[in-house]
Amino acid sequence: MAKRKTRRQTVVDLAVLAPLDWVDERTAFVRGTKWFLFRNVPRDISWAQTLGFATLIAFTSQVLTGAILAMYYRPSSEIDVTTGKPIAYSSIEHITNDLTLGWLVRGMHRWGSSVFIILLFLHMGRVFLFGAYKYPRELNWIVGALILVMGMLMGFTGYLLPWDQTAYWATVVGINLNGTAPFAGPWLAQFLAGGPEIGSDTLAKWYALHMLLIPGALIALIVVHLYLVARLGVTSPPWSKEAAGRERPVRKPRGARAGLVRGSGGGK
Amino acid sequence: MSTNGPDTPHVPGPSLWPIGFAIGIACLLLGLVLNWLVAAIGAVIAVAFGLLWARDVTRDVRGDVPTIAPEARAAAGLAPDEVDDEPLPAYSRSVFLEASLIGLSGVLGAVLTLPVLGFMVLPSFTNVDEDEVDLGPLDNFPEGEYVIATYLSNPQQGEVSRRTAFVRNNGFSEGGEPSFTILYSRCVHLGCPVQPNGPIDEDAITRIRGVELRPVLAQSFGCPCHGGQYNAEGNRTAGPPVRSLDRYSFSIRNGRLILGELFAVGNVSGTGANATISRYPWSVPGTHVDGLEAWLYPIVPSQVTG
Numbered sequence: 001m002a003k004r005k006t007r008r009q010t011v012v013d014l015a016v017l018a019p020l021d022w023v024d025e026r027t028a029f030v031r032g033t034k035w036f037l038f039r040n041v042p043r044d045i046s047w048a049q050t051l052g053f054a055t056l057i058a059f060t061s062q063v064l065t066g067a068i069l070a071m072y073y074r075p076s077s078e079i080d081v082t083t084g085k086p087i088a089y090s091s092i093e094h095i096t097n098d099l100t101l102g103w104l105v106r107g108m109h110r111w112g113s114s115v116f117i118i119l120l121f122l123h124m125g126r127v128f129l130f131g132a133y134k135y136p137r138e139l140n141w142i143v144g145a146l147i148l149v150m151g152m153l154m155g156f157t158g159y160l161l162p163w164d165q166t167a168y169w170a171t172v173v174g175i176n177l178n179g180t181a182p183f184a185g186p187w188l189a190q191f192l193a194g195g196p197e198i199g200s201d202t203l204a205k206w207y208a209l210h211m212l213l214i215p216g217a218l219i220a221l222i223v224v225h226l227y228l229v230a231r232l233g234v235t236s237p238p239w240s241k242e243a244a245g246r247e248r249p250v251r252k253p254r255g256a257r258a259g260l261v262r263g264s265g266g267g268k
Numbered sequence: 269m270s271t272n273g274p275d276t277p278h279v280p281g282p283s284l285w286p287i288g289f290a291i292g293i294a295c296l297l298l299g300l301v302l303n304w305l306v307a308a309i310g311a312v313i314a315v316a317f318g319l320l321w322a323r324d325v326t327r328d329v330r331g332d333v334p335t336i337a338p339e340a341r342a343a344a345g346l347a348p349d350e351v352d353d354e355p356l357p358a359y360s361r362s363v364f365l366e367a368s369l370i371g372l373s374g375v376l377g378a379v380l381t382l383p384v385l386g387f388m389v390l391p392s393f394t395n396v397d398e399d400e401v402d403l404g405p406l407d408n409f410p411e412g413e414y415v416i417a418t419y420l421s422n423p424q425q426g427e428v429s430r431r432t433a434f435v436r437n438n439g440f441s442e443g444g445e446p447s448f449t450i451l452y453s454r455c456v457h458l459g460c461p462v463q464p465n466g467p468i469d470e471d472a473i474t475r476i477r478g479v480e481l482r483p484v485l486a487q488s489f490g491c492p493c494h495g496g497q498y499n500a501e502g503n504r505t506a507g508p509p510v511r512s513l514d515r516y517s518f519s520i521r522n523g524r525l526i527l528g529e530l531f532a533v534g535n536v537s538g539t540g541a542n543a544t545i546s547r548y549p550w551s552v553p554g555t556h557v558d559g560l561e562a563w564l565y566p567i568v569p570s571q572v573t574g
Contacts, residue, residue, distance in 0.1 A: 077428055168428075169460055173493060176459040179552035186552050191389060196396045196421070199428040 035230065042236040048130070049234060051123040058116040059222070062154075065109040066211060072099060075207035077163060077200040088163035088203060113155055120151050132235035140228040143221055150218040157210040163203065171206075172198060283324050288317035398422075401431075401527040404476035406446070409437035409525065412540075414464060414486055414500075419479040433516055433527065434464060434489065435481075436500075438541040447541035451489070451502045452514040452530055459553040460493035462513065489513070501536040501543060510556050512536055515545070534558035 005013070024030040041049075072095050076087040083090045095102040124144065127133055133141035160171040175198070179189030194202045292314030299307025336356070403417050415435045422429040432453035441447045455462050466486030474481040488505070489498040497506040502513030512535055517528035534546035534557050548557035556562045 077426065079426065169493060172460065173458040176553045180554040185555075187393075189552060190396075191392045194392045196398060197425045197429045199422075199425040201391075 036226075039230065039233060041234045042240055044237055044240050045234060046237070048126045048237075051119060051126050052229070055116065055119040055123050056222070056226075058112060058119050059218070061112050062109060062116055063215065063219075065105050065112065066215075068105055069095065069109055070211055072102065073161065073207075075161065075203050077203050086163050088161065092162045092164075113158060117151055117155060120148055124148065130235055131238055137228070137232055137235070140225060140232065143225045143228065147218065147221045147225060150214055150221060153214050154210060154218070157206045157214065160203065160206050161210065168198065171202075283321065285317050285321035285324055289314055289321055292317055398529075401479065402477065403435065403479055403525040403527060404474070404481070405523055406437070406520065406525055408474055408476075408481050409435055409448070410483070411437045411439045413437075414484050416464065416468065416482045416484050417479055423478070432461065434484075434486075435525070436540075441541040446520060448518055448525065449501065449540065449543070450516040450518055450527065451498075452516060454514065454553065455491040455493065455496050455509060456511050456513060456532075456553050457491065457494055457496045457507065457509040460491050462489045462491045462496070462498065464488075465490050465497075501539055502533060503536050510554060510561070511558070514550065515547075532557045 020030060072091060074087050074091040078087055079085065080087045080090040083093075085093075092106070095106050097103070127141065127144070156174055159174075160167050175189050175192045178192060179185045181188060192202075194205050292310050292312075295310025296307050296314055297310070299305070299310050398421050401419055401421075409415050413436065416432060417435050418430055418432045420426070420429050421431050434449075434451040434453065436449040438447035438449055451462075453462050454460070464484045464486035465488045466484055469483045469485075472483050487500045489502075490496070491507070491509075495507040496504065496509040498509070498513050499505050502515065504510075504512060512533040514530050514532055516530060519526045519528060530550045532548040532551045534548055536546075537544045546558060551557050
């Protein structure tokens with residue numbers, strides 16, 4: 001005997017499941033989401049394994065606050081006629097002192113950058129101490145190291161933007177530090193300075209690096225990082241007695257790459 | 269494709285084309301410095317030998333050019349197999365399309381990327397020469413005392429282009445030539461602005477065509493960033509700097525002091541007009557110019573004054 005649907009079930013069917021089905025039929029979105037989120041994790045994981053997600057949240061906060069700050073910030077070293085100070089510095093003052101809640105969002109971005117870097121290091125330390133960088137997760141360690149480099153570059157380029165004395169001379173020092181690298185150093189420094197002066201061109205260049213190029217690279221790296229986490233699963237702690245992680249079919253390397261390169265066999 | 273197993277090393281046949289290609293590239297690079305005609309000849313040589321080299325390298329992959337018999341109308345009554353019993357070597361349509369797609373994408377990518385990359389990188393390295401600066405008559409520089417001279421090296425850029433030099437008139441050297449010690453204010457540790465350790469006489473300021481001169485009672489200099497200290501000759505006395513303060517070369521024209529280009533100083537022995545200065549081409553702050561460490565920094569860049 002077919003059970004009659006309750007009213008509630010009908011509503012759920014129509015409002016939630018039907019649209020989901022419609023999307024899933026065209027995108028396999030539900031299967032993908034389940035693959036990404038509904039994973040087995042070791043029984044004995046702890047707060048230590050949440051550091052990566054905390055880093056992701058810190059980064060998301062930086063992206064959000066940064067995007068909003070970009071609506072009010074003006075990257076120019078020219079003098080603002082109304083304040084008599086450089087435009088960039090004046091716009092920072094305007095954000096901090098005049099605009100409603102500007103102090104809060106700028107503070108979140110400014111302190112959040114430190115939080116992001118600190119969490120990156122804590123997460124890296126956890127992965128190192130748990131031995132979670134070992135086979136098969138070596139590539140994810142490498143991607144993570146690139147994320148760390150990009151994070152440092154974000155801090156380096158963002159520090160110049162307030163255009164006050166600290167920002168300016170710290171950037172001079174940072175550029176000259178790069179200049180002392182053997183062989184490529186002087187050219188790297190000259191590229192970063194953007195010419196003989198650290199001026200308007202430098203500020204605009206670093207602003208573009210800070211809000212367009214480096215974040216783009218960072219987001220792409222994070223996507224790869226998360227994909228590998230979902231594919232390989234969470235590592236058991238070193239003291240764990242249980243094996244963990246997704247069961248993976250044993251693949252011969254030759255079989256795995258077959259078909260991608262012409263003449264490598266495979267396919268059929 | 270290749271029939272070589274892991275045990276049979278793949279040895280390419282000897283070929284002279286890469287040498288011609290290298291000569292072409294060298295010619296092209298030389299031409300960029302010398303003459304556009306030389307560069308064009310180099311480019312032609314490089315392209316020609318590059319194509320020959322590519323043809324040589326891809327010979328195995330391409331296979332032999334099939335010999336196609338001229339089309340002949342089959343005689344009536346003959347079975348079709350007898351006309352054409354050997355299959356032609358296959359170079360299928362899909363392989364051709366694949367290769368042309370990859371090739372076209374590569375060309376498109378290069379056409380898009382190269383100008384953009386060039387625009388990103390090159391402006392930092394071109395048009396960075398700085399003009400000489402006129403500091404005015406020699407009378408403004410009393411003998412044996414330092415004068416702070418500041419000016420904007422690029423007035424369009426504003427205060428960020430402000431340069432500061434510490435100028436001391438040393439009188440005349442033994443050979444009877446006028447002698448000046450002109451220190452550049454940027455610290456040779458990491459480029460912060462070095463300050464004179466003494467009172468500045470703000471009332472005695474002199475302004476000459478964009479240059480401000482202020483006498484200062486100082487026999488040493490210090491950097492606020494990391495505590496580098498220098499004596500009156502610019503030699504390091506304390507802190508992290510790795511060499512003596514950079515100096516300006518100078519000339520005197522019509523009784524006026526003209527600042528020339530910067531140079532790096534390894535060390536100064538002696539004082540004032542009788543000093544011996546170990547002079548080197550200008551180098552980035554924080555890099556050694558003499559001694560064993562200088563070998564770590566063998567390249568002198570064109571100009572970075574940040």
